[in-house]
Amino acid sequence: MGSVILTNLPALLVVVPLLLAPISALFTFASLGWAIAVVGTGASLIFALLLQSLTETGVRISYHLGNWEPPWGIEFVVDSASSLTLVVMSGLGFLATLAARQLVTNEIAEKDIGKFYAAWLLVSGGLFGLVMTADAFNLFVFLEISALASVILIGMGAGTDRRALVAGYHYLVIGAVGATFYVIGVGFIYAMTGSLNMADIASRIPDASGSAAIYVGFGFMVAGILVKAAIFPVHIWLPAAYSYAPSAVSTLLASIATKAALYVLARILFTVFSGMPDVVTIALSNVIVPLAIGGVFVGTIMAIYEADIKKLFAHSSVAQIGYIALGLGLGTPASVSAAFIHIGNHALIKGGIFMAIGGFVAALGARASLDSLIGIGRRLPLTATAFLICGLSLAGLPLTAGFISKLYLVRAILETESYVILSLVLISSALSVVYLWKIMEVMWMQPVPARSPKLVENPAIYLPIWIVALGNIWFGIDASWLVSASRMAAQMLFGVSLGGGT
Amino acid sequence: MIEQLGDSWNYIIVIILMMTGLFIVIARTNLIKKLIGLSIFQTSVFIFYISLGKVAGGTAPILDGNPGTLYSNPLPHVLILTAIVVGVATTALGLALILRINEAFGSIEEDEIIAAKLNQSLARPKRPLDKHSD
Incomplete structure (x- = not known):
C-alpha cells in the first residue's frame, strides 16, 4: 500500500482533490463540505x-500517466523546482482551508457551502496539475x-457585494x-x-529555430x-477579482493561484x-x-491611493508579482532563486494579510474600508x-520573511550590475511603506470610536x-530551508536548460 | 486570387475570424456580445489546429493495413475536442454569470453596470442570499 502511494504521488496530488x-458538491451540510476540503488539502x-523530500537532492521524478511513454503520453515531472512550488501552494492552501470555515459563514449561504468547497478543491487540484504537467497542451x-473554478469562487462573493x-x-x-493565446x-x-x-x-527547438513560426x-x-x-x-482582472471575492477566496487565490502561473512562466522561459x-x-x-x-x-x-x-x-x-517577475526577468541563477524565495514568502505574507482582513470583516460584519478599521488594533x-x-x-523589515526576499533580490540585482533597476526597486520598497x-x-x-x-x-x-504570521517570523530568522530549496530550484531550471543533467 | 493563396486560404480565414472575435471582445460593451466574440475567437483557434492536422494527400487516419497509405495527423483533432469542451464550459459559465449580473444590476450593458456600481456600490443583489447559485 505504502509503495503504491509513493510511486503514484504525482497523480494522487491531482486526483485526490x-x-x-x-x-463535497453533493452535500449541503457546511461542516461536512469543510471537512472534505480539509481532508483534500491536508x-x-x-x-x-x-515529493519535496524525494526530490530535494536533485532527483527528477517522471510520472507517466496511464503508463504511456513520453513523448507520446502525458508526463508529470516533479523536480526540486516544482516540488518547492507545490509545498508552498499546498501548505498555504491547507491553512486557507482551515481559516475558511469561519470566514465563509457570513458570506456564503449555508446550502451553497458544499458547492463552494467543490470549486475550492477544483482550484487546488487544477493548480497542482498545472505545476507538475510536462505536456504543453495538458497545461492548458x-x-x-x-x-x-476560481471564477465560480469569485462570483460567490455576490452574496455580500454584487460587483463580485x-x-x-x-x-x-x-x-x-x-x-x-497560449493554445x-x-x-x-x-x-x-x-x-x-x-x-x-x-x-527539438534548436533544429527549428530561425523559423519565424517558433518565435510567434x-x-x-x-x-x-x-x-x-x-x-x-x-x-487588470486581479484587483477587482481579489477584492470582491469572499475573504477566504482572496486568501486562496492570493497565496496560490498567481504563484502557479509564475512558476509555469519560469519553466516556459528557461526550460x-x-x-x-x-x-x-531579448524577451527577458x-x-x-x-x-x-x-x-x-x-x-x-x-x-x-x-x-x-x-x-x-x-x-x-x-x-509583489512584479518583484517575482523581475527576479525571473533578470535571468541569472541568483535572481531566479530570489524569485522562488519571494514566491514562497509572498504566499505567506499575502495569505496572512487576506486571512486577517477576512477576520476583520467577519467580526465587523461589513466591508473593511479604512474608516471601519479605526482603532481595530485595540x-x-x-x-x-x-x-x-x-x-x-510585506514592507521587508529585518527578522521577517519579506526581508529575506528583498535581501536576495537586491543581491541578485547587484550581481548583474544594473543600478537603475536597483534604485527603482529600492524606491518602490520605500513607497510601499507609505x-x-x-x-x-x-x-x-x-x-477607538465612541x-x-x-x-x-x-x-x-x-x-x-x-x-x-509565525511562519513569516520563522522564515525571517531561519531562511536556510527556503533559500537552499530555491537555489536547487533555480539550478534545476537552468540545469535542464543546459541539456538535461540532474 | 483563390488559386494564388493555394493551400493557405484556410489560415486566412483563421486570421479573419480571430481578429473579428478579438475585436468584439475588446470593443463591445454588451456582455453577451463579448461572450460571442470570445467564442468566435476560440473557434478560429480550433480551425487553426484542424488545418494543421491535414497532410496533403492524406486520408482519414483509420488503419487499413496497407503500409503505403498516407494518413492525416489525428492528434490536433483530439486536442481540439478537449478545447471545444473547455470552450463550452467557458461559455456556459459566462452566460450563467450574465444571468446573475442581469438580476443584480438590471442590465447587461457594461457602461450601465459601471454607472450602477458608482451610484449604489454597496447595494445587495435583488435576490436574497439563500437563493443564489442555482
Whole structure:
C-alpha cells in the first residue's frame, strides 16, 4: 500500500482533490463540505511534502500517466523546482482551508457551502496539475480547470457585494483570451516541432529555430501566461477579482493561484525554450523586466491611493508579482532563486494579510474600508497583531520573511550590475511603506470610536492567521530551508536548460 | 486570387475570424456580445489546429493495413475536442454569470453596470442570499 502511494504521488496530488470535489458538491451540510476540503488539502500537503523530500537532492521524478511513454503520453515531472512550488501552494492552501470555515459563514449561504468547497478543491487540484504537467497542451486544460473554478469562487462573493459577479465575468473573459493565446502558441510550436512534451520540444527547438513560426509561438505562449500570472499591464482582472471575492477566496487565490502561473512562466522561459537562448534573453530584458518594474510601480501607487483595504492589498499583490517577475526577468541563477524565495514568502505574507482582513470583516460584519478599521488594533488585538506582523513582512523589515526576499533580490540585482533597476526597486520598497503606514496608523494610533460595540475574536479565525504570521517570523530568522530549496530550484531550471543533467 | 493563396486560404480565414472575435471582445460593451466574440475567437483557434492536422494527400487516419497509405495527423483533432469542451464550459459559465449580473444590476450593458456600481456600490443583489447559485 505504502509503495503504491509513493510511486503514484504525482497523480494522487491531482486526483485526490479533483475526486473529492464532486463528493463535497453533493452535500449541503457546511461542516461536512469543510471537512472534505480539509481532508483534500491536508492530503495534498502530505503528498507535496513527500515529493519535496524525494526530490530535494536533485532527483527528477517522471510520472507517466496511464503508463504511456513520453513523448507520446502525458508526463508529470516533479523536480526540486516544482516540488518547492507545490509545498508552498499546498501548505498555504491547507491553512486557507482551515481559516475558511469561519470566514465563509457570513458570506456564503449555508446550502451553497458544499458547492463552494467543490470549486475550492477544483482550484487546488487544477493548480497542482498545472505545476507538475510536462505536456504543453495538458497545461492548458489544467489552466482552464483552475480558472473556471476560481471564477465560480469569485462570483460567490455576490452574496455580500454584487460587483463580485462583474469581477468574475471579467476574469473569465480575460483569462479565456489569455488561455487561448497560449493554445495558439502551442499550435505553432507543435506545427514546427511535432511534439507536445516540454522536454521533447526543448530538444527539438534548436533544429527549428530561425523559423519565424517558433518565435510567434513563443510570443503567444508567453503572452498567454502573463495574463494568468497577472503581470502588468494584463493584471487588470486581479484587483477587482481579489477584492470582491469572499475573504477566504482572496486568501486562496492570493497565496496560490498567481504563484502557479509564475512558476509555469519560469519553466516556459528557461526550460521549454532553452534551445533558443538569444531570443529568450531579448524577451527577458526587453519585455519581462520593463513590465515587471511597471507592475511594481503601478501596483504600489494604486495601493497608496486606495481606501478599500482588500483592493489595496490586491494592488499591492500586483507590485509583489512584479518583484517575482523581475527576479525571473533578470535571468541569472541568483535572481531566479530570489524569485522562488519571494514566491514562497509572498504566499505567506499575502495569505496572512487576506486571512486577517477576512477576520476583520467577519467580526465587523461589513466591508473593511479604512474608516471601519479605526482603532481595530485595540478591538481585535490578536488578529490585528498578526496582521501587523504580515504587514511588516510585506514592507521587508529585518527578522521577517519579506526581508529575506528583498535581501536576495537586491543581491541578485547587484550581481548583474544594473543600478537603475536597483534604485527603482529600492524606491518602490520605500513607497510601499507609505500605504502600509496609512493602514497601521488608522489601526493602532487612532482612538477607538465612541460607542463602538465590543468585538469577540474567534480562535478558529485567529489561529490559522497566527500560524502564518509565525511562519513569516520563522522564515525571517531561519531562511536556510527556503533559500537552499530555491537555489536547487533555480539550478534545476537552468540545469535542464543546459541539456538535461540532474 | 483563390488559386494564388493555394493551400493557405484556410489560415486566412483563421486570421479573419480571430481578429473579428478579438475585436468584439475588446470593443463591445454588451456582455453577451463579448461572450460571442470570445467564442468566435476560440473557434478560429480550433480551425487553426484542424488545418494543421491535414497532410496533403492524406486520408482519414483509420488503419487499413496497407503500409503505403498516407494518413492525416489525428492528434490536433483530439486536442481540439478537449478545447471545444473547455470552450463550452467557458461559455456556459459566462452566460450563467450574465444571468446573475442581469438580476443584480438590471442590465447587461457594461457602461450601465459601471454607472450602477458608482451610484449604489454597496447595494445587495435583488435576490436574497439563500437563493443564489442555482
